[in-house]
Amino acid sequence: MAESHHAFSRSDMLPPQPPPASEVGVIGWLRANLFSSIGNSILTVLALIAIWWVLSHIWPWFAHAIWNAESYRQCREIVAETWGPEAGGACLAVIRERWKQFLFGFYPSDLYWRPTLAFILMFVALAPILFSQLPRKMLWFSLIYPGLAYWLLWGGSIFVPIVIYAGFAAAYYGFVLGARASASFVAPLLAAVFALVWWFVISGPLINILPNIGIQSVQSKQFGGFMLSVTIGVTGIAFSLPLGVLLALGRRSDLLFVKAICVGFIEFIRGVPLIALLLVASFLLNIFLPPGTNFDIILRVIIMVTLFSAAYMAEVIRGGLAALPRGQYEAADALGLDYWQGTRLIVMPQALKISIPGIVNTFIGLFKDTTLVSIIGLLDPIGLITSIRANAAWNGMVWELYGFVAVLFFVCCFGMSKYSQYLERKLRTDRR
Incomplete structure (x- = not known):
């Protein structure tokens, strides 16, 4: 019985073997996510049929797209001449002609650089807020950006956003004064009062006496x-x-x-x-x-x-x-x-x-x-x-x-x- 026991025992470990090909790679992913059971396999096949049906009807519309035309009627005529009277196609010429209007509305065309610059700087301002790996010093620009964006978009005097920011400084000063009180609600209340008084009472006359230095409104x-x-x-x-x-x-x-x-x-x-x-x-x-x-x-x-x-x-x-x-x-x-x-x-x-x-x-x-x-x-x-x-x-x-x-x-x-x-x-x- 001892000899029989040793006949079925190993004296050394088997070397590691690679996983089966059906469990890794693309095949493994398909089995785990799309064909893990009979029910999932049926749903996957039905979904693929539905996707194929939708694409087979939508794809010709994109494939026959017209980018160069002066009217919707001309688009239809070009599609009919090229692919037959029963063919359909997207008239994307309107996008090609009006894309600037879609993006900028009726903003003066010679000033497109201002909203474009404001849009680019928006990502610079958001970057340190969204990604903590970036230097914290960039948060200063994030604080400055709202006023800068307002000035770039609307133009006018540079002192308008500066005076608005001064209202937040007044609110902070009021909050610090209120924080010294024993009641917790005094700080935000005093901050709100200081800010409202600055914006609605002081800022208007102050802007009127400051020089009008800025860009086109x-x-x-x-x-x-x-x-x-x-x-x-x-x-x-x-x-x-x-x-x-x-x-x-x-x-x-x-x-x-x-x-x-x-x-x-x-x-x-x-x-x-x-x-x-x-x-x-x-x-x-x-x-x-x-x-x-x-x-x-x-x-x-x-x-x-x-x-x-x-x-x-x-x-x-x-x-x-x-x-x-x-x-x-x-x-x-x-x-x-x-x-x-x-x-x-x-x-x-x-x-x-x-x-x-x-x-x-x-x-x-x-x-x-x-x-x-x-x-x-x-x-x-x-x-x-x-x-x-x-x-x-x-x-x-x-x-x-x-x-x-x-x-x-x-x-x-x-x-x-x-x-x-x-x-x-x-x-x-x-x-x-």
Whole structure:
């Protein structure tokens, strides 16, 4: 029996063998993701059939695309002469002719360099915020950029954005003074009072006495196209996040007055459609302003879009705060941190990490909602489509125009979605 035992025992280890070819590479991926079971295999085959059917009908439309034509009728004639009377094809000549208008609206053509430069600098300003590996000194440019972008787009005196920034300095000074008080609500209240007094009382007369040094002014009615959507969307995103954080903290506050104001604001904004707020900003707001007041229409839209998005952002962030264990708040107290220090250093970073999917979803929704400004007469890409189709040369076009706008928005929204996934992977703390 001993000899039989040794006959089936090895005295040395087998060398490592490569994995089966069916488990690695393209074949392995297909088996794991598309053909892992009979049901998945059937669904994969049905999906491939559906994709083939869609592409077989759409591809000829792109393959027969016409880029050089002076009208929609001429496009149809060229397609019929080249591929037959029953053939169909995209008339992309309208995109070739009007792409500058889609991007810049009615902005003066000799000043295209200004919105182009502002768009490029936007990525430079966002880089240190989105990617922590970059030098922190670049954040100074991120703070300067909003005023610089405003000056590049609208032009005028260079002192206008400087005076606006001085209002934030006044708010910071008020916050520092209020922080010395025992009550936690004094600091933000005093900061708001200092900023409002500076912007609405001091800044106007101050700008009038400063020298007019700047660049050519551009009226808001000349804005349009994708530039208008980016201006409203990026500004709304940049300001709705901090405002949403403050509203979320205010809604969870123990101070009855602060909590009541925040709850009332959030519930009112969430109960009213955005289009109603835009109509108020466009037609009704001037009724309540002093006679002769010139309140820029784009500024009014930005304010309404920001307030609308901030209300939804507040609820997203409140969910992150509610999901945070109570021990984190107690840890901040145990370390001897006051309310604002504990919120900034311990509570809010964790709550924002939890809320990343909801925050990005709100950002994407806000950016897409910028197309609603066409209802109040602003010529965003959707508004420009109506204007272009009113031209007799391009009357009757639908798919080419709306498809081009859809591609522009898809690229931006998909980029935001992919960045949020990257940020979630980077901030994961449960990885082994």
